[in-house]
Amino acid sequence: MYDLEQYTLDKIIDVGSLQDIQDKYSKLTNLSTITVDRAGVPVIKPSNFSKYCNLIRTSKEGYRRCIDCDAVGGLKSSKLKKPIIYRCHAGLTDFSAPIIVNNVHLGSMLCGQVSIKEDNTKNSIDLKKLSKELYLPLDKLKYTLKEVNIVEYEKVKNAADFLYMFANLIAKMGIANITHSELLQETKEKMKFQQLARDIQIKSIQAQINPHFLFNTLNTMASMSLLESSNNTVELIYALSDILRYSLRNSDKMVNISTEIDNIKKYLFIQSVRFKDKLDYEINISSNVLDCKIPAMTLQPIIENAVIHGIEPKKEFGKVRIISKILSEKYIVFEIQDNGVGMGAKELKSLKNKMNSSNKDDSNISIGIQIVQDRIKYYFGSQYGIDIKSSINVGTTVYIKLPLVY
Structure with missing residues (x-):
């Protein structure tokens, strides 16, 4: 240690x-x-x-x-x-x-x-x-x-x-850096112990969640200039506090889908106030899966991408839909849809390549997807993970396939 x-x-x-x-x-x-x-x-x-x-x-x-x-x-x-x-x-x-x-x-x-x-x-x-x-x-x-x-x-x-709460998030950033500099070296020396390497990699991946999420959330709130003239100021601060508390307590845990959805609702509330009449959202999750478990912060980065990179650059009204489907009583697929600016075939192919690469990309649009993809595969195996479909000026749909875990 x-x-x-x-x-x-x-x-x-x-x-x-x-x-x-x-x-x-x-x-x-x-x-x-x-x-x-x-x-x-x-x-x-x-x-x-x-x-x-x-x-x-x-x-x-x-x-x-x-x-x-x-x-x-x-x-x-x-x-x-x-x-x-x-x-x-x-x-x-x-x-x-x-x-x-x-x-x-x-x-x-x-x-x-x-x-x-x-x-x-x-x-x-x-x-x-x-x-x-x-x-x-x-x-x-x-x-x-x-x-x-x-x-x-x-x-x-x-x-x-x-x-x-901010200080705690900064502490987690410190742990992430130490994990990379110290434990990665230990991993190289003990690569024959595959389980050790796997556990260290999971810790490293999880440690990246908080800084990435924190920057996006802070950018959202800071751009609203404290909202002194907004009637929603108190509600926004409470929502942000709950979101940060959730990310601190649960980033390395499995949580009920209902808990993850509650956190997402607070995030989308903040964004809907920020964008005023430009953003709407719909959440349609089957009631019979709300008690199932998923890794915390699995859906959050994908929804952030939909809002920040899909809806925000669009001049017209935008909408994000989150729905769930059960397949063969063994799997659950989340669909996160946006009618934003979308991507062309070349850009989509590049994003998919980065998503499945072992090398972390620095761009905001891919790092969140890479982290979620890595976590899903480490938790459940290579048969699970993310797929993406997108068209320019039509929008993007992200599919997240997970096992049903109770």
């Missing part, structure tokens, strides 16, 4: 991906966010920092206090293994969510830089003392403090819980 103590956060997680996650979370919540290592030192650029905090950090002493404060907040949340809310040294309210992999604290995501409405925390900050201790102009501190967001405590609490 690999020793996680030897790793730093920036060594196991791609910093570009981490920056993308952090930026989108900050845009989604309209809160300042930063990711730090065990010592409280930032590993990527901060997102949406307030002018007040940026000013504080221009002071050598202020920067030192900020680092110490972030480290203490991260360590405390790590020990408790949950998000915590606290006052920073400069008087603002922050919260911290630990990034923990196999009980090893790698760092934390910190968020906030706000004043709590109920406590009127702005007025309790001793700016004169802060100015003297940090050698910062008092007038600049007063000016930048005025621009600090005032939010209700309940919003901070909900955002902290939401951030903790």
Whole structure:
């Protein structure tokens, strides 16, 4: 087993991906966010920092206090293994969510830089003392403090819980990278033990699900610019929270088809709000298969492709249909249909080749299908998997064949 103590956060997680996650979370919540290592030192650029905090950090002493404060907040949340809310040294309210992999604290995501409405925390900050201790102009501190967001405590609490789910997903990304770098080497040395190689490959495939799904979901929500003017804001945040929770808890499990469908309904709800009158969907699943088992997140990536690559580029109204058929009382076939832009014969052939290739392609449209195809074949065998039919300007239908498992 690999020793996680030897790793730093920036060594196991791609910093570009981490920056993308952090930026989108900050845009989604309209809160300042930063990711730090065990010592409280930032590993990527901060997102949406307030002018007040940026000013504080221009002071050598202020920067030192900020680092110490972030480290203490991260360590405390790590020990408790949950998000915590606290006052920073400069008087603002922050919260911290630990990034923990196999009980090893790698760092934390910190968020906030706000004043709590109920406590009127702005007025309790001793700016004169802060100015003297940090050698910062008092007038600049007063000016930048005025621009600090005032939010209700309940919003901070909900955002902290939401951030903790993000931190868990980041931890899973770390596991995926370690799995590839450490266990793959072990596999090469022990290829004669085929079962070991198979188990490691399954873990590697499953570990890819969360980052891929997370980026697509975040892109959807971030593009909606927090939806401050939407009446569906609360419902959307709850739906997204449930989706992320589902992907965290179940990505390596078999779940009831009914559970998978409930998760898909929430995803399609988010997308239907995003596209307003452009997207409709229909789900028709036989009631006698709802208690059957399938690998979690089997249908989700395929439906994402239908929406993002089929319906979104289309100018006219689009629809996604999800239906199930039982064959010979032994198999179930899911059909995921869209009336989107479709593909020509050459593009379809290329996609099918990539889908069945052992080499992972980087394009968003094929990676999700490749992951689902690999998982199905590893779980059930080569006689099961995915087939695709498509025509330009007509749409695409993806067929997923699985055994009936109760």
